[in-house]
Amino acid sequence: SKKPVRVAVTGAAGQIGYALLFRITSGEMLGKDQPVILQLLEIPDEKAQKALKGVMMELEDCAFPLLAGMEAHGDANTAFKDTDYALLVGARPRGPGMERKDLLAANAQIFTAQGKALNAVASRNVRVLVVGNPANTNAYIAMKSAPDLSRKNFTAMLRLDHNRALSQIAAKTGKPVSSIEKLAVWGNHSPTMYADYRFATIEGQPVKPLINDEEWNKNVFLPTVGKRGAAIIEARGLSSAASAANAAIDHMRDWALGTKGKWVTMGVPSNGEYGIPKDVMFGYPVTTENGEYKIVEGLEIDAFSQERINLTLKELQEEQDGVKHLL
Numbered sequence: 196s197k198k199p200v201r202v203a204v205t206g207a208a209g210q211i212g213y214a215l216l217f218r219i220t221s222g223e224m225l226g227k228d229q230p231v232i233l234q235l236l237e238i239p240d241e242k243a244q245k246a247l248k249g250v251m252m253e254l255e256d257c258a259f260p261l262l263a264g265m266e267a268h269g270d271a272n273t274a275f276k277d278t279d280y281a282l283l284v285g286a287r288p289r290g291p292g293m294e295r296k297d298l299l300a301a302n303a304q305i306f307t308a309q310g311k312a313l314n315a316v317a318s319r320n321v322r323v324l325v326v327g328n329p330a331n332t333n334a335y336i337a338m339k340s341a342p343d344l345s346r347k348n349f350t351a352m353l354r355l356d357h358n359r360a361l362s363q364i365a366a367k368t369g370k371p372v373s374s375i376e377k378l379a380v381w382g383n384h385s386p387t388m389y390a391d392y393r394f395a396t397i398e399g400q401p402v403k404p405l406i407n408d409e410e411w412n413k414n415v416f417l418p419t420v421g422k423r424g425a426a427i428i429e430a431r432g433l434s435s436a437a438s439a440a441n442a443a444i445d446h447m448r449d450w451a452l453g454t455k456g457k458w459v460t461m462g463v464p465s466n467g468e469y470g471i472p473k474d475v476m477f478g479y480p481v482t483t484e485n486g487e488y489k490i491v492e493g494l495e496i497d498a499f500s501q502e503r504i505n506l507t508l509k510e511l512q513e514e515q516d517g518v519k520h521l522l
């Protein structure tokens with residue numbers, strides 16, 4: 196049987212953590228034959244650590260055959276020791292009266308410390324996914340704080356936007372989500388993201404002529420996908436934790452196990468693709484193979500798409516400028 200791998204999860208006692216840990220441990224992320232050791236991080240606060248203990252009691256009570264070990268931590272420098280996968284979910288939520296720059300600064304502090312800890316103690320091949328918001332900028336900060344690790348090992352979660360876009364296209368066309376391929380989501384995990392079905396196909400047929408409705412694209416599709424998180428809070432009274440956890444599972448599974456040529460969306464550091472400045476943590480269509488992602492290149496960017504890409508890039512650059520002095 197396979198040797199266990201180490202999976203670190205931060206914010207492990209939070210909402211997303213609760214929807215995530217049981218699925219990791221049942222084998223939905225890394226495969227039904229891959230034992231895992233969970234290295235769970237929560238803030239050192241007594242209440243959070245106690246809640247984490249409660250989650251761990253439930254994990255024990257699932258008697259998962261793949262759970263090869265489990266640890267609770269209050270410090271990233273121990274939580275990330277030798278970790279092969281790190282899911283950075285915990286982040287500072289916006290409090291009452293808190294401005295965007297305060298939020299950025301509070302998170303910059305968390306992700307600088309976590310990047311340094313990964314740099315110091317994680318496996319040299321650690322694969323990092325940042326879920327905590329602002330996810331792209333937090334991932335950028337962690338990457339910049341870990342100079343000894345490859346830039347390619349740091350990613351941000353755009354997969355929820357990708358999955359939301361898939362479900363909207365499926366509803367519009369009346370086709371199953373599983374039949375849709377070659378969808379791309381560009382940019383920041385925020386309402387400025389640009390979900391782009393110009394290249395998408397259903398059973399090999401192009402989606403664009405099937406929908407053939409530019410007004411729907413602009414006035415229904417993009418706003419629906421962009422504001423879906425707020426719509427769920429409005430309906431449920433709580434944020435979209437289960438679908439966020441599901442997207443994190445999808446992202447890591449596809450990164451680790453490969454997409455067999457299918458496109459998925461990941462937030463990854465640019466090397467200049469599509470004119471995005473180097474290191475900007477940008478949502479791109481990618482394929483993955485042997486544990487590596489590859490950005491899909493050579494796609495034509497029309498005027499409308501360029502406008503949308505410029506908008507989401509501008510927002511990301513403003514976020515990154517806002518934390519530059521802290522790095």
Ligand code: NDP
Nearest residue numbers: 205206208209210211236285286288326327328434435439
């Ligand atoms: P959640 O588990 O609901 O959310 C965690 C983070 O994921 C937030 O930044 C949230 O952003 C983000 N997120 C990304 N996509 C989504 C989505 N689709 N829907 C909802 N959230 C999304 O938060 P909780 O408050 O329940 O739990 C967070 C936990 O993290 C707490 O237990 C806290 O103690 C811990 N924490 C741990 C830290 C650490 O380990 N060092 C540091 C800070 C906090 P948004 O705010 O925009 O909703």
